[in-house]
Amino acid sequence: MRIGIDVGRATSTAVLVDAAGRVLAEAVVDSAPRTGLCVRRALAALGPLPGPVGAVAVVTDLARRPPRPRPVAVLRIAPGSHAALAPLADWPEAARTALGGLTGVVAGGSAVTGGSLGPLDRDGVAAFAARARDAGVRVFAVCAAGAPARPGPELDAAAVLATTVPGALLSLSYETGAAGLRERENATAVNAALGGWAEELVADCRAALRSARIAAPLCFARDDGGLVSAEYFARHPVIATAPASACAARGALARTGLDQAVVVDAGARSVRCLVVRDGEPERSTRLLPGPFGVRLALGAPEVVETDGAVPAAVPATVARLLERVPGAGVLYTGGRAEAFGAPVGPGEPPAGDRERGTGRNVTRADTRTTVRTGAGADARTDARTDARTDVRTGARADADPAPHGRYPRLTDAARYAARADCRIEVEQVISAPGRAELDQALAAVRDHALSRCVAAGAAPGSVRIESLAHAPVAYLPAGVHRVTVRAAGAPAPGATP
Numbered sequence: 097m098r099i100g101i102d103v104g105r106a107t108s109t110a111v112l113v114d115a116a117g118r119v120l121a122e123a124v125v126d127s128a129p130r131t132g133l134c135v136r137r138a139l140a141a142l143g144p145l146p147g148p149v150g151a152v153a154v155v156t157d158l159a160r161r162p163p164r165p166r167p168v169a170v171l172r173i174a175p176g177s178h179a180a181l182a183p184l185a186d187w188p189e190a191a192r193t194a195l196g197g198l199t200g201v202v203a204g205g206s207a208v209t210g211g212s213l214g215p216l217d218r219d220g221v222a223a224f225a226a227r228a229r230d231a232g233v234r235v236f237a238v239c240a241a242g243a244p245a246r247p248g249p250e251l252d253a254a255a256v257l258a259t260t261v262p263g264a265l266l267s268l269s270y271e272t273g274a275a276g277l278r279e280r281e282n283a284t285a286v287n288a289a290l291g292g293w294a295e296e297l298v299a300d301c302r303a304a305l306r307s308a309r310i311a312a313p314l315c316f317a318r319d320d321g322g323l324v325s326a327e328y329f330a331r332h333p334v335i336a337t338a339p340a341s342a343c344a345a346r347g348a349l350a351r352t353g354l355d356q357a358v359v360v361d362a363g364a365r366s367v368r369c370l371v372v373r374d375g376e377p378e379r380s381t382r383l384l385p386g387p388f389g390v391r392l393a394l395g396a397p398e399v400v401e402t403d404g405a406v407p408a409a410v411p412a413t414v415a416r417l418l419e420r421v422p423g424a425g426v427l428y429t430g431g432r433a434e435a436f437g438a439p440v441g442p443g444e445p446p447a448g449d450r451e452r453g454t455g456r457n458v459t460r461a462d463t464r465t466t467v468r469t470g471a472g473a474d475a476r477t478d479a480r481t482d483a484r485t486d487v488r489t490g491a492r493a494d495a496d497p498a499p500h501g502r503y504p505r506l507t508d509a510a511r512y513a514a515r516a517d518c519r520i521e522v523e524q525v526i527s528a529p530g531r532a533e534l535d536q537a538l539a540a541v542r543d544h545a546l547s548r549c550v551a552a553g554a555a556p557g558s559v560r561i562e563s564l565a566h567a568p569v570a571y572l573p574a575g576v577h578r579v580t581v582r583a584a585g586a587p588a589p590g591a592t593p
């Protein structure tokens with residue numbers, strides 16, 4: 097069995113599924129300020145579990161409770177450039193100030209083709225590390241020119257930083273961003289700045305699992321909807337700051353059997369629309385606003401957000417997106433779908449039974465939780481939680497006539513997360529003068545992606561390559577290719593520490 101938990105601004109949902117992905121139980125509770133408390137309430141509302149849990153997956157957006165960035169020292173390893181292209185030069189002033197504004201550039205790095213641009217200035221790295229240490233900064237973002245093809249200079253610089261600043265926390269760009277230097281540098285700096293938020297979130301959720309006596313691997317949803325382990329998320333939080341809409345869209349597609357649609361995710365405060373092609377949310381090829389207002393190019397799904405208080409804006413957005421997928425339908429998810437034209441589906445509570453438009457059936461028994469167990473069982477009250485909730489559970493899957501649960505739209509994201517695989521994406525630039533060298537280089541990238549997927553929490557025996565794409569880089573010499581590989585695998589069994 098696995099559990100998916102979607103922590104939203106107004107409502108948190110939890111879904112328990114069996115090994116075949118069938119819904120055994122679901123819960124809908126009011127959200128609390130702390131994510132850990134939301135998880136604790138949702139788990140308590142699920143009631144007694146019929147057996148051991150194999151994994152718990154949490155879906156939550158950074159915007160639910162935006163953190164302050166922690167101070168980061170940003171080191172670039174590359175030839176000098178104009179001041180307008182300096183590290184953090186294109187950041188919003190407030191974000192640059194919050195980060196501390198400590199940056200440095202040292203000689204070294206590689207060309208995109210893999211050729212060296214000169215030896216690493218180790219003395220320069222040590223001097224920069226000492227300056228950061230004296231300023232009380234021990235978090236570093238390191239970005240070297242050509243790192244996707246040759247990460248050696250970043251690894252060498254990391255060794256110098258760790259020696260000069262014992263206990264230094266390091267984010268290296270070859271693990272984080274895309275091929276472009278500035279885009280990769282910005283993603284790495286944001287990743288380093290989010291480390292404190294990620295560590296707190298992991299600790300909060302693990303405490304909630306311990307309180308529920310659940311010993312299972314903890315995973316977090318990434319922006320494209322796949323999962324990564326808590327350990328991987330703590331090191332790479334920038335890939336998992338806005339996963340809710342992608343998870344909801346994927347859950348809605350699984351519920352309907354469609355593979356192409358414009359998905360309308362109607363939440364309590366906003367409406368998010370996105371295009372899905374061939375079962376995958378359409379990803380952006382341009383810079384998108386990310387955490388702290390920094391524009392990033394991480395290939396996240398392109399989501400168009402409108403104010404939930406202005407329903408008239410949604411039809412125009414949907415019409416514009418439908419032009420990109422001729423013949424596709426419109427698929428609704430989220431607690432307020434009917435407010436934007438979605439029909440009331442089987443098992444969906446009518447809008448009149450909802451409190452504050454958050455999409456919940458709510459009992460009005462003060463601090464008591466209403467629980468319905470199985471099909472047609474008598475209701476009972478339980479004062480285990482302060483949240484006013486309506487929960488329907490069924491220990492036997494064959495007793496539940498709704499394969500996607502009683503509230504399918506409201507629980508799309510949690511239900512998808514409960515069934516999802518761990519997933520990673522690797523982008524590299526390779527140089528191969530001939531076909532034999534290209535095949536060898538592609539095999540190496542595939543192997544790296546499979547290993548990275550295991551590091552992200554997948555069981556070794558389950559990992560597989562989902563896709564591999566490569567193309568020559570037109571503006572570089574012949575033989576230089578950009579390679580993108582996606583790998584996935586089921587979450588590995590184990591106990592949460």
